[in-house]
Amino acid sequence: MFRTLTSTEMRSVNRSAVLEHIRRHSPVARSVIARDLKLSLPTVMRIVDELTAHGWVRPTGVKEWSSRRRRDLLEYHKEGHAVIGVDLGGTKMFGALANIGGEIIGERTINGHGTSDEASYAMLEEIIGELMRVPRPRGQKIRGIAVGAPGVTRAQDGVVEWAPSLNWRAYPLKQKLEKRFRLPCLVDNDVNLAALGEQWFGAGVGARNIALITIGTGVGAGLIVDGALYRGHNHAAGEVGFLLSQRAELDKQYTRFGALESVISGTAIAERAQRARTRAASKHHRQLTAQAVFDAYRQHEKWSEPIINETVDYLSIAIINISALLDPEVIILGGGVSDSADILLPAVQARIHNVLPKTPTLKVSTLGRRAAVMGAIAQIVYTTSDYFVARKLV
Amino acid sequence: MFRTLTSTEMRSVNRSAVLEHIRRHSPVARSVIARDLKLSLPTVMRIVDELTAHGWVRPTGVKEWSSRRRRDLLEYHKEGHAVIGVDLGGTKMFGALANIGGEIIGERTINGHGTSDEASYAMLEEIIGELMRVPRPRGQKIRGIAVGAPGVTRAQDGVVEWAPSLNWRAYPLKQKLEKRFRLPCLVDNDVNLAALGEQWFGAGVGARNIALITIGTGVGAGLIVDGALYRGHNHAAGEVGFLLSQRAELDKQYTRFGALESVISGTAIAERAQRARTRAASKHHRQLTAQAVFDAYRQHEKWSEPIINETVDYLSIAIINISALLDPEVIILGGGVSDSADILLPAVQARIHNVLPKTPTLKVSTLGRRAAVMGAIAQIVYTTSDYFVARKLV
DNA sequence: AGTAAAACTTTCTTGGTGTAAGTAAATTCC
DNA sequence: GGAATTTACTTACACCAAGAAAGTTTTACT
DSSP: OOOOOOHHHHHHHHHHHHHHHHHHHOSBOHHHHHHHHTOOHHHHHHHHHHHHHTTSEEEOSOOOOSSSOOOOOEEEOGGGEEEEEEEEOSSEEEEEEEETTSOEEEEEEEESOOSSHHHHHHHHHHHHHHHHHSOOSTTOEEEEEEEEESSEEETTTTEEEEEGGGTEEEEOHHHHHHHHHOSOEEEEEHHHHHHHHHHHHSTTTTOSSEEEEEESSSEEEEEEETTEEEOOTTSOTTOGGGOOOSGGGGGSOOSSSOTTHHHHSHHHHHHHHHHHHHHHHSSOOSOOOHHHHHHHHHTTOTTHHHHHHHHHHHHHHHHHHHHHHHOOSEEEEESGGGGGHHHHHHHHHHHHHHHOSSOOEEEEOSSGGGHHHHHHHHHHHHHHTTOEEEEEOO | OOOOOOHHHHHHHHHHHHHHHHHHHOSBOHHHHHHHHTOOHHHHHHHHHHHHHTTSEEEOSOOOOSSSOOOOOEEEOGGGEEEEEEEEOSSEEEEEEEETTSOEEEEEEEESOOSSHHHHHHHHHHHHHHHHHSOOSTTOEEEEEEEEESSEEETTTTEEEEEGGGTEEEEOHHHHHHHHHOSOEEEEEHHHHHHHHHHHHSTTTTOSSEEEEEESSSEEEEEEETTEEEOOTTSOTTOGGGOOOSGGGGGSOOSSSOTTHHHHSHHHHHHHHHHHHHHHHSSOOSOOOHHHHHHHHHTTOTTHHHHHHHHHHHHHHHHHHHHHHHOOSEEEEESGGGGGHHHHHHHHHHHHHHHOSSOOEEEEOSSGGGHHHHHHHHHHHHHHTTOEEEEEOO
């Protein structure tokens, strides 16, 4: 729990701080970095040299800008490295090749998933293989591969403990990928990666405490607490699908899906709509999707209102409970259902104001389905550049 | 957010690790520390010398113990320093003088609280003054004063933003105390200190992720996340009193007390009992307390059952929600109501097993009303010995 | 008694940070 | 238009702290 440091690791701490500063403020001059981070100028120089040599940072070429002398500014070298990120969703696999600035170079999607553990893995290998063959700017190397899996993952050793949709159980994914592709590989929960993605490139930029709620096939949350991903004691933090919001739910058993999940997930919304419609019209309409229910609501079709209202209510309760417990700066809505944020956000906003003393900022994911892939970039930068953080206990 | 380090601070990181190791494993030999913490022996020697010189650690005098040579072992020097901790509860003030090993040297309690902000402060000063005059082992100096306030506190600058029971609003407590007592002073939320206390000396020893739920006059929680106290973006993390567990609660306004608080707090239990009794017997009994309701339940008095069942249910929901979101290793029950844990714990235990994939360990506070004061010790040790922690991002 | 092993000690090297003095570039002032 | 001034960076060096390696002490075992 208490990690010790050598001088080299102290350098890593400082290097992380400098790189992070440049990433967030580029273009920026060395002297500004020194001032902001309270480092001496020689130290900043040395670290910047190191970062430049490794392709994380480069001089802009642009000179001067304000009073007195300005020499070349520095910027985060977006094109310095490429990263492969894959989001293994519940229903499809989405992979991207991107540079470390979050610019996507190539994408691949495969619908459906494997029927066995090895079939799922083969599809993943296929996607990664294709992405590795996508042409990149000359000299740009792939720095690593990060995979987000829907289920319980042990990020430390890269084992997927349980991912039902892929038929993986105690599956040593990282090990297999590293053996196959000979690159640093890394496995995490898909929602965790998405939260990190929003923190680096999306709606959570600049925030130190973030909750990303994704509502799609299922419901989950990724938590960033005091600046770092929080995974929990059993890798089960952020399982908001299992939140309870009624006393009656105590008497039921929830194994595959949680209580909240059975109300507000896209699947659940569609199911309720299906039931309402067959009751109302006594004839089967086409298969309804959550999307269709929201569209109906936009068209003021009466039957959709109780469904949407119920969804809004239970989502509001979840958001209130998350805020009461975690007091994040921002709560981000992601996943397929967030396409209907135009309906959800204002409604939820109105509901939570009464009940909480302090309300977080509510936002919609700006990265959408790419969130996890963007988080993959962040994770690869973290691990391959030895990110260390230090903190003084208050 | 990204803090930089100098060599001296690197030393602080390592010193913290060594002190922490000795605190948790004493008596222990230098060579063992080096092995466990992956430090070289010379470094451990130097740090231990430093710690000994400052009174944090001392040689046991006891020699050897196993194969080959063993020289003097080291132990945490419990009596090395004294600390004053004060818990400003909702209804009474409880202060203690203790050594850094958590052994109490003297205690003082004042019932009730001031009618104005300055009256409350005067009472606090009075308690601290008395504790400073309690005779201590010779040579033992008071290292600092930590105060836990019921309400919103800014630990960083020691300002109590809002503590209704004490009539404090934006009250610069730390500043006033330091001016008066000329010692390092420190102000935090009472439940936060209690959580820290349980982590150092109580039911949370060894755990990295802890939620302490206190149920007394009000309801609150202290969260320890990845080893450190988590306070949230607006110093409002752990406000479990505001958790919702029914859709109907969305339509009410909760300003002074939260929704959950109005059901499971000691006050709320007593109120419901009062109503039930007056209805049943149509004559006023003596003022009922939560304690009395639990006693009645133990005596199988029928009227108490629905009250206790309701309490158990909503507490279970809260615990389930906390687990789903935070996945702590242990959830500790504290506060006045935890005296009835013999009833609550097994009942809650039974309720949560069905609903959650992973359940945390449920425990009762082992420190009771002293929890916050014990946490005060921890905080003072943290701040006055410059605790730094370093962490590699996965 | 001699030997081996473990637990420190001492000495020296290495990595890294900061200070201080120095140089270069650009703006401002006269 | 040149000198003074300010800012950005550079160089040289001192200092701090960790680790490696070799030396010393203590103890168990033969």
